[in-house]
Amino acid sequence: MKPVNVGLLGLGTVGGGTFNVLNRNAEEITRRAGRGIRITHAAAREYDPAGLPGVEGIDVSDDAFSVVENPDVDIVVELIGGYEPARELVLKAIANGKHVVTANKALIAMHGNEIFAAAQDKGVMVAFEAAVAGGIPIIKAIREGLAANQIEWLTGIINGTGNFILTEMRDKGRDFADVLKEAQALGYAEADPTFDVEGIDAAHKLTILAALAFGIPLQFDKVYTEGIGRITREDVVYAEQFGYRIKHLGYTRRTDRGIEMRVHPTLIPERRLIANVDGVMNAVLVNADAVGPTLYYGAGAGAEPTASAVVADLVDVTRTLTADPQNRVPHLAFQPGSISDLPILAMDDIETAYYLRMQVADRPGVMAEVTSILGDAGISIEAILQKEPAPDADRASIILLTHVVQERQMNEAITRIEALDSIHGAVTRIRLEHLEVN
Numbered sequence: 562m563k564p565v566n567v568g569l570l571g572l573g574t575v576g577g578g579t580f581n582v583l584n585r586n587a588e589e590i591t592r593r594a595g596r597g598i599r600i601t602h603a604a605a606r607e608y609d610p611a612g613l614p615g616v617e618g619i620d621v622s623d624d625a626f627s628v629v630e631n632p633d634v635d636i637v638v639e640l641i642g643g644y645e646p647a648r649e650l651v652l653k654a655i656a657n658g659k660h661v662v663t664a665n666k667a668l669i670a671m672h673g674n675e676i677f678a679a680a681q682d683k684g685v686m687v688a689f690e691a692a693v694a695g696g697i698p699i700i701k702a703i704r705e706g707l708a709a710n711q712i713e714w715l716t717g718i719i720n721g722t723g724n725f726i727l728t729e730m731r732d733k734g735r736d737f738a739d740v741l742k743e744a745q746a747l748g749y750a751e752a753d754p755t756f757d758v759e760g761i762d763a764a765h766k767l768t769i770l771a772a773l774a775f776g777i778p779l780q781f782d783k784v785y786t787e788g789i790g791r792i793t794r795e796d797v798v799y800a801e802q803f804g805y806r807i808k809h810l811g812y813t814r815r816t817d818r819g820i821e822m823r824v825h826p827t828l829i830p831e832r833r834l835i836a837n838v839d840g841v842m843n844a845v846l847v848n849a850d851a852v853g854p855t856l857y858y859g860a861g862a863g864a865e866p867t868a869s870a871v872v873a874d875l876v877d878v879t880r881t882l883t884a885d886p887q888n889r890v891p892h893l894a895f896q897p898g899s900i901s902d903l904p905i906l907a908m909d910d911i912e913t914a915y916y917l918r919m920q921v922a923d924r925p926g927v928m929a930e931v932t933s934i935l936g937d938a939g940i941s942i943e944a945i946l947q948k949e950p951a952p953d954a955d956r957a958s959i960i961l962l963t964h965v966v967q968e969r970q971m972n973e974a975i976t977r978i979e980a981l982d983s984i985h986g987a988v989t990r991i992r993l994e995h996l997e998v999n
């Protein structure tokens with residue numbers, strides 16, 4: 562059978578990896594797909610031919626629009642990243658009847674509803690396995706492997722750069738900026754690394770996972786997002802003394818009142834497998850009613866791990882090119898007419914446990930003042946630790962863990978605690994999840 566022609570937009574880290582994996586494993590991939598998959602066209606402003614053996618045999622242009630308009634191209638692979646012109650290119654490719662594979666989480670999280678509606682109208686596929694957790698086949702797992710289940714919650718370490726920074730700070734006491742530079746040099750970090758450290762990249766990915774898990778539209782603007790910039794080494798050390806690790810988690814949960822979607826630093830018990838996912842590795846833990854917990858672990862970034870997911874999508878699309886569009890796996894796991902409008906909970910309405918750290922005057926009665934505010938607010942304390950002041954200082958630290966409460970109650974209690982004369986500065990608050998599974 563005639564090979565499928567692919568037009569590759571972008572020959573950077575992931576584009577180069579995709580080019581090399583497709584060429585290196587061409588024979589194996591053909592045996593799996595049932596026909597050859599070859600890159601015939603590419604678009605890149607700059608690229609290094611030395612790292613791309615065979616690139617001289619394809620048509621490389623600096624105009625991505627010429628690739629999406631080319632009638633010889635069957636599948637467009639979008640690896641440019643960012644919102645525009647990626648959105649315009651993908652919509653043009655769809656309008657031209659081409660299938661699309663993309664690794665662009667920002668694009669899917671922000672414009673996926675529009676893109677999937679356009680694809681549905683044209684009867685083409687848009688595959689995006691590489692958009693979440695790089696090489697881990699988490700989209701396939703949720704959309705197909707877990708199709709029997711009611712998913713209750715899922716959580717993930719879904720930004721390798723952030724996890725690498727937290728791991729190096731914890732294990733080696735390294736400086737934040739220095740570790741970030743290394744992640745950039747290794748090609749893990751986003752073009753704008755604030756997307757990694759502020760949690761925006763993780764929020765893009767969580768938006769996609771929540772839509773697939775619960776059959777809701779993509780709603781990036783409703784994800785609560787908090788970065789790792791305020792995590793200090795002392796919080797990492799105190800968390801460990803309580804038996805917890807601090808991870809930058811994406812977390813989404815179905816409740817009776819709606820869906821929680823949040824990205825923030827989180828204490829999790831160190832005995833959980835996911836607490837031991839270190840460096841640039843990613844992991845997603847899904848808790849579902851029939852199967853119970855399942856954990857997916859692997860490389861979340863990098864040239865060939867991401868290419869692994871892109872090429873798997875190419876194989877998937879190739880296998881179903883001739884299938885009736887109505888009988889394909891739906892883009893967002895649920896049939897387009899069955900997407901639910903469950904509300905997304907505001908952050909004040911979510912429920913979680915907390916780690917609190919505060920600096921207090923070292924005098925009698927301070928602990929009682931703090932605990933009585935928490936008691937009045939109906940907040941129950943799980944553990945408490947007081948650290949005496951250093952010999953030349955007069956401030957002690959109180960660190961405590963609470964049971965689960967509504968965020969609104971905690972905000973009110975923190976405001977009252979911070980108003981006490983005996984408290985210095987702001988209270989540090991880190992959310993805590995026990996991740997108890999069925």
Ligand code: HSE
Nearest residue numbers: 720721722750751862
């Ligand atoms: N910047 C991302 C990360 C790349 O560090 O995980 C993969 O999406």
